[in-house]
Amino acid sequence: MTSPVSIALIGAGNVAWHLGRAFEQAGHQIVLVYSRTLVKAEFLAETLLQAHPTQELDFSLVPATIFIVALKDDVVAEVLQRAIFPKNSLVVHTSGSLPISVFKVQANIRGGVFYLVQTFSKAVAIDFQKTPIGVEASNPEDVLFLKNLAASISEKVIDLPTETRKIIHLAAVFACNFTNHLLGISHDLLTQQQIDFTILQPLVIETVQKAFAHAPFRVQTGPAVRFDQNILAQHQQLLQDKPDYAAIYTMLTESIQKKAQEITMLNKE
């Protein structure tokens, strides 16, 4: 993208924080940062070149080419309802789950989606060039505009209709949210015995690399897929005073074994 774009950030959380930086580095201009809490808008605006902080939802005089709503899913609809945008503005959200129809509450805006397939925390720098961005809009010109804007910060830009985006979000819950919970259980088991969780770090990183280099079900390792009854019994014994963890252990073990049997059947056919 050669021409700079004027951007308003509706939200001052982790996504807005990282997006603001990335857009400025790509030569765009953040003209406004909105947050319900003014001090948060000010905090982010101060780190940007020319952004004006606000807690007002009247954006009617804001000279932005695009308004990017980077808020928690459960407040997007309410903010969209109450906000006043310049007539016929392009307004997009960054959610994995909200349908594009969420913009119907405003008659005179063009709605779209700018979905970053990444998790953000302020302390960790993100390589935006590697972050997939899925875009969606009701009219083709807006799709093209969003793709160009996305391509100015990422090399992985795709068309992503609402139904496909929802599947990606669901898959991300398994691959990331649930994975984090399993890492939490692992961390808990180790720290209860005064063992440093980082002992597993090389193993986990290698597991993830292997899963993305192959189909994960086909590179499954461990006692479940080996149907190693001795180890499985030993682990249930170790978990006997942790019934929640034991139940998860049992369910995932059975799921791994069922999948392994399906793969064996498929290979025989």
Add this chain to the structure above:
Amino acid sequence: MTSPVSIALIGAGNVAWHLGRAFEQAGHQIVLVYSRTLVKAEFLAETLLQAHPTQELDFSLVPATIFIVALKDDVVAEVLQRAIFPKNSLVVHTSGSLPISVFKVQANIRGGVFYLVQTFSKAVAIDFQKTPIGVEASNPEDVLFLKNLAASISEKVIDLPTETRKIIHLAAVFACNFTNHLLGISHDLLTQQQIDFTILQPLVIETVQKAFAHAPFRVQTGPAVRFDQNILAQHQQLLQDKPDYAAIYTMLTESIQKKAQEITMLNKE
């Protein structure tokens, strides 16, 4: 470790393959590779400088200072029972779960453990310097010897008694084997919709990095920990013809929510 060690590898699988390389690079000598299948022993021995391949379990004339049993857990006991070692040999296994008492079947050997906290596949090079190695032996001289040997290939060497090693292995099942299965479900959901699984790779890598930089339970994200009923219901809807995945979704969601409530209670105290 300054003085080179003569090592016999009992096993020619992925662990033996990587260990052989790492020991040679550290200046040690692999004198023997055993496999039940001669061609496998030959295959590995050919990639090493001076290793003799064999499928015989009579090691009585093998001039090795240490015999490293790198076999699947369920065949270790049987191989130990049938093998003939030089009298008073140091014999170690590489298992996360087998107790040191597995060596009791042989009266005249010194048993030990040389546990690599890593997963191995031949195609992927491993940074051994970062791979934690836990050692255990019945007498202090052997512990020292094993620690020196481990330190010649890794900077992360620890004393690891059987009971602690078992906990690490259990934690690794949650953090790696179960994580791989969740990645498999994620892969399955995406590929069924012709979406490339690698779209999630930056997100998963970031999730893992975040989990090891913080306590994972405290950086949990996603609809479960937000108690976002709309998204949770949407996901159950998307999984309605996949009851196994839906059941895992429900169980892990409830576990995340329970843990989040525990953490909230703790913070209030």
